[in-house]
Amino acid sequence: MKQGLETKQTLQQKLSPLQIQTIKVIEMPVQVLEQYVREELSNNPVLDDEQPRGDGEAKDVSLSEVEEKENSGGSLEDSYTAYGDDDIPSYNLHVNNWGKDERPEYNTFSVRQSFTQSLMEQLGFRNLTEHQRAVASFIIGSLDDSGYLRRDLESLVDDMAFRAGIETTAGEIEAMLRVIQEFEPSGVGARDLRECLLIQLEDKKQTPSVQTAIRILRDCFDDFTGKHFQRVMTRLRLSREEMQEAMNEIKRLNPAPGGDIDDSYNDQAQQIVPDFLLDYDHGELVLSMPRFSIPELRINRKYADILETGKYAQERSQKEAATFVKQKIDSAKWFIEALRQRQNTLESTMRAIIEYQHDFFIDGDETRLRPMVLKDIAERTGFDISTISRVVNSKWIETHFGIFPLKYFFSEGLENQDGEAVSTREIKNVLKTCVEGEDKHNPLTDDELVDALAEKGYKVARRTIAKYRSQLDIPKARLRREL
Numbered sequence: 036m037k038q039g040l041e042t043k044q045t046l047q048q049k050l051s052p053l054q055i056q057t058i059k060v061i062e063m064p065v066q067v068l069e070q071y072v073r074e075e076l077s078n079n080p081v082l083d084d085e086q087p088r089g090d091g092e093a094k095d096v097s098l099s100e101v102e103e104k105e106n107s108g109g110s111l112e113d114s115y116t117a118y119g120d121d122d123i124p125s126y127n128l129h130v131n132n133w134g135k136d137e138r139p140e141y142n143t144f145s146v147r148q149s150f151t152q153s154l155m156e157q158l159g160f161r162n163l164t165e166h167q168r169a170v171a172s173f174i175i176g177s178l179d180d181s182g183y184l185r186r187d188l189e190s191l192v193d194d195m196a197f198r199a200g201i202e203t204t205a206g207e208i209e210a211m212l213r214v215i216q217e218f219e220p221s222g223v224g225a226r227d228l229r230e231c232l233l234i235q236l237e238d239k240k241q242t243p244s245v246q247t248a249i250r251i252l253r254d255c256f257d258d259f260t261g262k263h264f265q266r267v268m269t270r271l272r273l274s275r276e277e278m279q280e281a282m283n284e285i286k287r288l289n290p291a292p293g294g295d296i297d298d299s300y301n302d303q304a305q306q307i308v309p310d311f312l313l314d315y316d317h318g319e320l321v322l323s324m325p326r327f328s329i330p331e332l333r334i335n336r337k338y339a340d341i342l343e344t345g346k347y348a349q350e351r352s353q354k355e356a357a358t359f360v361k362q363k364i365d366s367a368k369w370f371i372e373a374l375r376q377r378q379n380t381l382e383s384t385m386r387a388i389i390e391y392q393h394d395f396f397i398d399g400d401e402t403r404l405r406p407m408v409l410k411d412i413a414e415r416t417g418f419d420i421s422t423i424s425r426v427v428n429s430k431w432i433e434t435h436f437g438i439f440p441l442k443y444f445f446s447e448g449l450e451n452q453d454g455e456a457v458s459t460r461e462i463k464n465v466l467k468t469c470v471e472g473e474d475k476h477n478p479l480t481d482d483e484l485v486d487a488l489a490e491k492g493y494k495v496a497r498r499t500i501a502k503y504r505s506q507l508d509i510p511k512a513r514l515r516r517e518l
Contacts, residue, residue, distance in 0.1 A: 053373060056370060056372075056373035057372075057373040057377065060377045061376075061377050061380055061425045062425045062429070064308070064310065064431075065308050065309075066308045068377075079363050079366055079367060079370070080363065081363040082367050154175045154215065154223065157219065158171055158172065158215075158218075163214075166201070166203075167211060169199070170201060170211045171214060171215060173195050174212055175215065177191065178293065179293065181290075181291040181292070181294060182223040182224065182225070182231075182291065182292040183224075183227070183231065183293070184212065184224055184226050185226070188208050189205055191208055192204065192205055212224055220292040220293075221235045221289075221292065222234045223292045228290055229252055229256050231292065232252055232285065232288050233253065236248055236252070236288070237249065245284055247273065247278075247281040247284075251267060251271065251285070254271065261513070261514070262513055264278060264518050278518055279518055282518060307431050310324060310381060310430045310431060310432070311323070311324055311430075311431075311432040312324070312432070312433050313432055314435060315396075315397065320393070322382070322385060324378070324382060380418065381430070383416050383418070384412060384418065384427075385441075387412045390415070391405065391411060392407065392444050401458075401460060401461060401464055402461050404458040404460055405458060407444060408445060409423045409427070409445065427441040427442055446459045465488060465491055466500065466507070466509075467507055469484055469488065470484075475515065475516065475517040476517060477516075478512040478513075478515040478516055479512060480512045481497050481500045481501055481512070484500050485500055488500070
């Protein structure tokens, strides 16, 4: 084996703390950013969000002034008057970083009974042994958000033994599952859609139409879900009227009974807080960012003095204190600069989007949306595509015709028969309109949809129709057929 030294040259790019901070805050929506600012003010004692007083006292100094004194070597006493000593510094009381709009409440919490709590309460009314109650409780904890038991019984037997120390059998689990399936909401504890719907039908008054619906789901479930209605009618010897009445009963059932009850501890309703506000005033589009304004960063005067004093201190403790403050001030510099860059980046990006989609922002007519991808805005702003992607993510704009996520304005384009570029969103809307207006007894196939769009001036391939139909959650023609 030959041994020796080898020189290898590599090129690596490392992000600075400022770049890392900037990337982080650019991605944040406004309500998350406000919370982040509060945390930073609490974690960094150097920062203070109090505005300067009008009585001549100067409790805080600005970051730019600290930098100036650091560079010049002068004393902070040259620029600021004396201030009164405070027993408690006020650097972490609140954040005054929003505009004149009333600050919205971002989160609301439900106080309704949770899904699991509801089932456990109903379990408490059953006359069961402690062992049976433990088995049933484990089953309830294994239900998914829709109220289904997606696990097979044998795996539950093993889980109860290893995770809860409960010795049981598949037969006992089956028996306890039947108990749970009697709870409200009807259909809970089912192992699949068919069982869920059958449980609900069996709980209803057994009218002829309900009994027919039970027969359909029990004996012809696959044909029914596949919309082979004639095959179902022939097999069960049903008239068209009987079939229609049974279908009406099935349509009234709930395929996800667990969704009837929200989990009050896990479900958090979040308001949309637009990062941008666009007004249309006397023929002009006026953009603003009223929900969040970058606060003027101030340095608590006491810490600024520690830094100044530490330059000439002889004692070790004073030097260590000055070093700590210097680190915190550097962190403050990166933080405020990242906020400034976020503000500038978001505003520049939004103005580029408005300029690109100017006609749409006049009245919100979707047919005026131009095909636009991230690269188009990156070229106009000079930012990297990844930066534009971060800006667009989780950001919203409020216009005079509605509130939209920024992602809404991005779409690829196709050419119509006149050679003009049209947005794929426009084509999807036309496709959706065609499907909504079709004869549901004889729905349009993908080939027929191609012809329908061609008549409206859109030249689209069949595979494109299938792709857009899938994106719009529109099933194929056979599954759209009604009796």
